[in-house]
Each structure stands twice: as structure tokens, then as C-alpha cells.
Amino acid sequence: MINKKVITFLLFLVLSNLGFAQTNQNWNWIIGNWEGVGNGKPGEGKGVFSFEYQLDQNVIVRKSHSEYPSQNAKSMTIHDDLLVVYLDENKNLSKAIYFDNEGHVINYSITYTEKTITFLSETKPNQPTFRLIYSLLENKEVNTAFEISMDGKNFNTYIEGKSKKI
Secondary structure (H helix, E strand, O other), X not given: OOOHHHHHHHHHHHHHHHHHHXXXXXXXXXXXXEEEXXXXXXXXXXXXXXXXXXXXXXXXXXXXXXXXXXXXXXXXEEEEEEEEEEEOOOOOEEEEEEEEOOOOEXXXXXXXXXXXXXXXXXXXXXXXXXXXXXXXXXXXXXXXXXXXXXXXXXXXXXXXXXXXXX
């Protein structure tokens, strides 16, 4: 006969996984491979990024690669980064850590709605605060905006662009 502790434990596992599955649904629209949609203007960068579940859907990994053509005697710039979204203590995908080829490391907290995922960096004295926003557009494209604030409140867009799923 199964005792009450076993039943309680199994019920806990089922309910926690239901909550996790619901949290994951907020990410499903962005999972996949994406390519920047440019208009072909000279000097415009190009890039690709991907979001994929890993480790039995306990993390989401985003990889990004961008290339910006040479300008004003400055050689071509290549930017690569890695972002790992991970579970918080409540099993929500609400934390992330970012690394790039320039040596930056940024810790983010994450909020989301049905069509928007927002990454907000930790606020530190005398350092900028960063906000990265992915928004699903009506035509199934994604708008990506990277914003910077010196006071943690008033953000200015540093770079913004649209991408399509490939």
C-alpha cells in the first residue's frame, strides 16, 4: 500500500511540472533560429541568433552572432555572445547570465508577457543598467531592442532590429 508521503511527493512533482510547463509556454514563440531582417543599406550589420531548450528544458540557451562592416578605417566588427536562462528557486525561467567575446558578463532578471520577453540587468552604483527586449510582431517577426540607462530608469535605445525565423 502506498503511504501518504509517497502520494504527497508525487502530487508535488506533478504540480511543480505543470507550473514549469506553463512557464515554458511563455518562451515557445521565441525558440528556434532567427536571422536579422535588414533593408540592405550600406554599413548595416547582419546577424543571427537562436534560442533552444537544453538540459531537459531546465535552461534555455541563446547564441548570437553579428557582423558589422568596416567603416571609417575601422575594420569589420564581429560580436558573439551566449545567454543562459535558468530556473529560479520557484522553478521559473526568470534569471539569465550573459557572456560575450568582449569579456562582458551581465546578470539579468526576466519578465514576460504573451508576446514580450524583457531582460533587465542588475542595478549597480556608477554603472549602466541594460534592458534587452524581444517582442513578437504580428507578422511573426521579432523586434529586438537593447537599451542602456545611466540612472536605472531612463533608457535609451542602443541598437534595435527585426528578425525572422529561419
